[in-house]
Amino acid sequence: MVKEDLEAVVRFDQTRPDVYGCAHPKNLLRAIIEDGEHLEKLTNKHIFSSDQFDRDTLLQLFRLAAKYEANPDRFSSSLQGKILISAFYEPSTRTRLSFESAWHRLGGDIMSITDRSTTGIAKGESLADVGEMFNNYGDCVVLRDSNEHSVREMMGALRIPIINAGNGTDEHPTQALADLYTILKWRPNLISDDNPDPINICIVGLPSKMRTVRSLIKLFCIFPEMIGRLTIVNDNPDEQMFDEEQREQVEEAGLNVVLRHELDPELPQADVVYINAIAWEGDSFNAYGKVFHLNAASPLKSDAIVLHPLARGEELCTSLDDTSHNWYFAQARGAVFLRQALLTCLVRRAERVLDII
Amino acid sequence: MVKEDLEAVVRFDQTRPDVYGCAHPKNLLRAIIEDGEHLEKLTNKHIFSSDQFDRDTLLQLFRLAAKYEANPDRFSSSLQGKILISAFYEPSTRTRLSFESAWHRLGGDIMSITDRSTTGIAKGESLADVGEMFNNYGDCVVLRDSNEHSVREMMGALRIPIINAGNGTDEHPTQALADLYTILKWRPNLISDDNPDPINICIVGLPSKMRTVRSLIKLFCIFPEMIGRLTIVNDNPDEQMFDEEQREQVEEAGLNVVLRHELDPELPQADVVYINAIAWEGDSFNAYGKVFHLNAASPLKSDAIVLHPLARGEELCTSLDDTSHNWYFAQARGAVFLRQALLTCLVRRAERVLDII
């Protein structure tokens, strides 16, 4: 390669493109008044399901996340002396690195388990015994397992907090928290206004099968006033959109939910488009809704934002990356700060970060 | 799930149950006078076999472990700047996390190898060359390998200390140290009294095949006066209980050893019951003594304690967990502090922890 070409190939720009979500958290910081008392509810709690949160705790979590995001280098010793056990029995790089980065940035130490077969489970050890072992070795656990029941079993024995980072097709609460945090950074007025103009959210995915979607809809049920209409788009009319429990929950919350089988007709009314195509089931994944593609030619509202939990495939085209619709990169970036906020509270270090203790 | 049920599911108690071994180290601290000189014998030594320890060094190690256990947060920078190479060529989570937790709590850094196939050994590299490489990258090595000879081969080239964390069916010295440490926390008078009432120990396992048992019996040979009778219980009369070397060693030490094939008749006289059912041989494990079960209905002495190196299976029933016989959880907890003591001495940082230098 000619040297000038090589020079161009190896050079990079540090600056984040403007269009990657003007996600600065300042407006959200202003929109919520700090009140650490609501965070105390997280003490001595595992994080298992989106259902366990209430409105006030969520707002304080989001505010703390925004504080971290606005001052990423300030709190580098919040978690000093604390050990995270990062247990990914189901493979993951994205979520694992997100949690580990969050923890490292705050000065904590990490022990990783990335291979189920290296654990005592291979020796027939119970998950309760694994939990009792973790009690002696760390201060917090993050667990992902394709087996939906592992986290509950472990919780029974744990005396340190555990975060469910994905249990089969059931839930992935911190992803949902990160998603809602992103939406509120985009439109803080949704929680600061007395009578906010509700937004229309379009989810391209299968709530009955995708844990990220399941957890997110549960959070929407806590803020029904924000949402004008929640449209679920799935291409297979034979697939059950919701399971029974989900259906009851959205009805009880008064969410206005509609089900559709085509995407483009829904886009011109959507303020937020959330798209996902992959569901992990057992030891492999299935793709749903593969006929749907979002790209720069899609009939999106001019100020609509697109979210995706990532990893993405063909369903979310790279042609959208350099447009102002791209809030999926900001979503991933913000997730680290959201996890910092949650982890800080779980290991009882919020007093190192909050203004009023 | 109803919200109140969920609230109950996610809530946990930090407090350790009283019955998990009233294993407070204070009595052991009082029972042994600190004398760091005996710990200097560990300088420039690998930890390969239980046979390399003498009585005084062991007592000082136990005292240092007790000091760490009594003040778990005090010495958080003892190992600052030191790097541990955590090499588990044979899968393990329990022992690996025990060592890594010990090292992290004291402020050190860790590099983990958890998969033999990623190492140069796949390229035909000698273990001596691996050792020479480790000399340049870390300050201490912990190695577990189903190949019994790996640690000796590596030791020949190492200029930093290595701890044998399990070599085939041969030894697992730090487990034995942790086990004896637990026994002495339970009955410190065994080393502080001039004429202690000896205890009866019952081992359910196969000394010829189980490395934890092999290493432990060797330590008993150093304190024969503590032990009234050592009963080994194994169900298969055709299995060789001891190999020739072990038999000679226990005879020379004057240990009163009896061999039995049934468990329950032995329990009413046992002060300590040590049970293990699994022996790793090659790349898989075998279970021995599966007919034996300890549970809450077993005819244990009222103040007898039960130990198990864990992971456990059916041989140690969970019905014992909430009884005062349960010292196996305390055993696992104390193992971290014992390893802290040993690691501190090996990398020559004892002067940061001892009172008299």
Add this chain to the structure above:
Amino acid sequence: MVKEDLEAVVRFDQTRPDVYGCAHPKNLLRAIIEDGEHLEKLTNKHIFSSDQFDRDTLLQLFRLAAKYEANPDRFSSSLQGKILISAFYEPSTRTRLSFESAWHRLGGDIMSITDRSTTGIAKGESLADVGEMFNNYGDCVVLRDSNEHSVREMMGALRIPIINAGNGTDEHPTQALADLYTILKWRPNLISDDNPDPINICIVGLPSKMRTVRSLIKLFCIFPEMIGRLTIVNDNPDEQMFDEEQREQVEEAGLNVVLRHELDPELPQADVVYINAIAWEGDSFNAYGKVFHLNAASPLKSDAIVLHPLARGEELCTSLDDTSHNWYFAQARGAVFLRQALLTCLVRRAERVLDII
């Protein structure tokens, strides 16, 4: 084992043997005047190929490496707060631990990926998306992949620096930097003298297939005046020694290159003998030049040095380890400091180490 024998087995000597390359960096430190400006060229640059370096930048990198090597404990917080993403999609222990040790010693944190199958790539994620993810989680990436093109793909999306730690059979630039650093510590006059006596270098390997050799020859092209003759020795006359691009490059640089098929006749004139037998191709490795062996009986010049990127097999006999020809251990040791120098510059922390800022 008798106790005295055991005592001898477990005892080790901390002191490095004199013959492991009197590689003290002091002479190199004196030979190069510090000039940090040339290191600024590394800001916002990925490290992809040996071709991207110029003479002045290399000398400053070597000087910084020498500074680190001469004062290994002094700069223990240069990388505090920085996170390294250590991504070894192709198995490695040696290079991975070399980078991780370098980073830990300077106070940074690390997240490791050691198994390609745990990454989103298994879900069909693009490497560009992996790069965008890394932007949010870390400050620097090290990547090794048997797929030659992965690092380029990732570079396109990265806003943090990435170091190519081996991409298929293409390049391994930091190994080459470490190799040249070793040569210059051995003969600093090669860059300090106005008219240095050139040295003869003999490479036993296959430049067209071995990435370490490819990268090293490119660096030789930057210092052609140092090299009297570069002899490449390969046993198979049908193997293409150089590919077209390599051949052009060495000719343009004016390197005097000869190709030979037998080793021993070349040794009496070689000042530096570099030997390697393994080339990773795809998911396995091939051995080249297996007929060649270097050992204590080889007709080496009395003051010749032997280099090998390691891991080694039969081609480099252990009989050379205790001779003054053994500079391959010094090469591995120095590689850690060379990587420290490079990493420090890439994450813009050189100002914490340089005298003049």
